[in-house]
Amino acid sequence: MTDGRVTVSNLKKVYGEADEGEFLSVVGPSGCGKSTLLYLIAGFLDPTSGTVAVDGEPIDGPGTDRGVVFQDYALFPWRTVEGNTTYGLEEAGVPESEREAIAERYIEMMDLDGFEEKYPEELSGGMRQRVSLARTLAYDPAILLMDEPFGALDRPLRESLQDHLLDIWRDLEKTVVFITHDVEEAVYLSERVLIMTRHPGTKKAMTEVDLDRSKGREAIVTSDAFTRTKNAVWRSLREETETGTEAR
Amino acid sequence: MANADVPLSTDPLPGVLRAPAAIVVQWLPLGVVTALWELASGRVVDRAVLPSPVTVAGAIGDLIATGEVVPHLTVSLIRVAIGLGSSVAVGVALGVGMARSKPVEDFFDAFLTMTYPVPKTALVPLAILGLGVGTEATVSIVFLACLLPVVLNAYNAAGDVDRNLVWSARMMGTGERRVLWKVVVPATVPEIVTGIRQAIPIAFVALVSAELVASNRGIGHLILSAGQLGNYPRMFAAIVVISAVAYVAVRWFELLCDRVIAWT
Ligand SMILES: Nc1ncnc2c1ncn2[C@@H]1O[C@H](COP(=O)(O)OP(=O)(O)OP(=O)(O)O)[C@@H](O)[C@H]1O
Ligand SMILES: [Mg+2]
Numbered sequence: 447m448t449d450g451r452v453t454v455s456n457l458k459k460v461y462g463e464a465d466e467g468e469f470l471s472v473v474g475p476s477g478c479g480k481s482t483l484l485y486l487i488a489g490f491l492d493p494t495s496g497t498v499a500v501d502g503e504p505i506d507g508p509g510t511d512r513g514v515v516f517q518d519y520a521l522f523p524w525r526t527v528e529g530n531t532t533y534g535l536e537e538a539g540v541p542e543s544e545r546e547a548i549a550e551r552y553i554e555m556m557d558l559d560g561f562e563e564k565y566p567e568e569l570s571g572g573m574r575q576r577v578s579l580a581r582t583l584a585y586d587p588a589i590l591l592m593d594e595p596f597g598a599l600d601r602p603l604r605e606s607l608q609d610h611l612l613d614i615w616r617d618l619e620k621t622v623v624f625i626t627h628d629v630e631e632a633v634y635l636s637e638r639v640l641i642m643t644r645h646p647g648t649k650k651a652m653t654e655v656d657l658d659r660s661k662g663r664e665a666i667v668t669s670d671a672f673t674r675t676k677n678a679v680w681r682s683l684r685e686e687t688e689t690g691t692e693a694r
Numbered sequence: 695m696a697n698a699d700v701p702l703s704t705d706p707l708p709g710v711l712r713a714p715a716a717i718v719v720q721w722l723p724l725g726v727v728t729a730l731w732e733l734a735s736g737r738v739v740d741r742a743v744l745p746s747p748v749t750v751a752g753a754i755g756d757l758i759a760t761g762e763v764v765p766h767l768t769v770s771l772i773r774v775a776i777g778l779g780s781s782v783a784v785g786v787a788l789g790v791g792m793a794r795s796k797p798v799e800d801f802f803d804a805f806l807t808m809t810y811p812v813p814k815t816a817l818v819p820l821a822i823l824g825l826g827v828g829t830e831a832t833v834s835i836v837f838l839a840c841l842l843p844v845v846l847n848a849y850n851a852a853g854d855v856d857r858n859l860v861w862s863a864r865m866m867g868t869g870e871r872r873v874l875w876k877v878v879v880p881a882t883v884p885e886i887v888t889g890i891r892q893a894i895p896i897a898f899v900a901l902v903s904a905e906l907v908a909s910n911r912g913i914g915h916l917i918l919s920a921g922q923l924g925n926y927p928r929m930f931a932a933i934v935v936i937s938a939v940a941y942v943a944v945r946w947f948e949l950l951c952d953r954v955i956a957w958t
Contacts, residue, residue: 490861508864520858524880524957534866565957585866 464589466501469615469622471632473679474642474650475687480625481517483647484591487623488514500589510538513587515595517625519578521566527553527577528562534585552580555610557603571598579607583614589621596631605663608635612659629683633657633676634667641682651682745927753931763916763935770901770912770936773829774943777836778890778897785841786886789848790878806845814839815903822908832904832912839900840893847889851882884958887951894947898940913939 464470474480485491486498489508497504500511513534521530531549540548553559556576566574575598582590596604612635615622626632632639633655643650655675657666666672707715728747735746745753757763791798814835821831855878863877864870879886905914913936920929 485861488861488865490857490864508861510865510867512865514861514865516858516862518858520856520862522859522862522877522880524883524955533863537863537867567957581862581866587865 471636478647517593753927781840785844793852851885
């Protein structure tokens with residue numbers, strides 16, 4: 447069983463480490479290589495230098511211990527919402543009745559009930575994104591690698607799914623590497639935020655987020671600590687985009 | 695829902711007339727050709743060589759009424775089915791294999807490019823030499839003629855499969871080989887279908903050409919024997935019958951695909 451410590455070292459510069467059960471967000475200018483970093487951890491791409499390790503073991507290709515939520519959803523167009531959601535369970539040999547129950551749980555969580563028999567083609571972008579989330583959560587990988595998973599959603603839905611994700615992360619003790627361009631989202635969700643430099647992206651800074659999360663969203667987002675951290679990340683990121691413009 | 699099929703038509707005709715109008719437009723060329731044929735027969739070309747459509751219609755009626763056409767048509771259809779079916783099986787495997795494996799691609803690429811311009815019906819004498827007159831020779835010609843459209847469509851599409859789809863399956867535990875079957879083939883289905891759709895008329899062309907010389911049965915043989923006896927109404931009747939059957943085969947396949955492939 448994977449505990450879920452992700453180490454990324456010496457890919458040009460040390461990227462860092464996500465501890466077992468940690469929620470780590472990654473922010474950086476567009477095109478800096480955030481998705482590429484995620485694909486390296488997923489084992490889809492091989493680093494030209496350096497290593498990616500899970501629990502200290504260098505990875506060897508993709509594995510069911512890591513689940514990616516793709517930026518462009520990457521749903522199977524020939525499978526229905528339910529068929530997409532059960533794919534990982536099918537491959538794991540989970541019996542059909544169980545598969546359906548698990549899929550239904552996540553379909554409901556993603557507010558997609560009634561759409562089980564629809565094909566991705568028939569859904570809106572935001573709905574596809576939620577199917578993609580359901581699909582990855584359903585087969586229960588220890589490490590979630592999420593590439594702007596809430597980018598296509600409106601605010602109420604995004605906030606509700608953020609809280610669902612936090613529940614899942616806490617209850618199931620998953621390691622989450624979460625890419626976003628939304629600084630507020632990064633700070634709200636994560637324990638640490640990795641800020642990347644502009645292309646070709648390296649680690650610029652790692653910011654600790656120290657919030658009292660016992661009180662609920664409103665108390666958190668209105669707290670001084672939240673605002674302070676958010677501003678610090680924002681400034682750091684802003685520096686990158688500005689030096690980026692000056693260089694050009 | 696975002697992509698619901700809302701009919702956006704710029705057709706100036708009112709709705710009730712649209713369907714009949716489409717049918718008229720669809721069948722108009724055939725009507726024109728038949729009319730020209732009727733006019734030419736007996737005026738431009740000797741009626742004995744080019745019998746009028748009415749005479750041919752009578753001959754078609756005879757062919758059907760006597761049941762003569764049935765065994766020939768059955769043999770021909772079985773040959774098309776076997777030839778086309780095996781070309782789909784081999785073609786999809788070959789196309790997908792070429793797209794996903796460099797050695798397989800290198801091995802077949804030059805071969806396919808070189809055999810592409812060869813008219814497959816030019817191989818009929820060779821097929822007779824190797825396989826004798828009969829089903830084996832005709833089926834192999836149909837197979838060869840259909841293979842290329844199937845391979846090329848599958849090959850191009852399988853090479854273009856979104857890498858994220860392949861990665862999705864890999865992360866959910868599908869092995870590198872199995873991905874071909876679980877992802878690459880289904881993702882390629884729309885183009886495979888296009889290839890088969892293109893191959894159906896080609897199959898009938900190859901079939902008739904091969905049966906003209908390489909068979910003692912089948913519609914192609916019927917055409918040739920009627921021609922040799924100078925029974926031109928019967929010859930044209932056989933040609934019309936096989937054309938109609940080919941048309942029905944294409945339409946049937948299109949309808950089947952609409953039904954079976956719900957996701958495109
Ligand atoms: N370390 C690197 N060195 C060189 N090229 C890189 C590196 N990381 C990423 N790239 C290349 O940069 C391009 C953009 O990378 P990527 O898609 O990962 O960016 P991104 O940060 O996810 O952008 P966006 O925020 O727009 O999604 C890709 O072509 C990728 O191959
Ligand atoms: Mg990206």
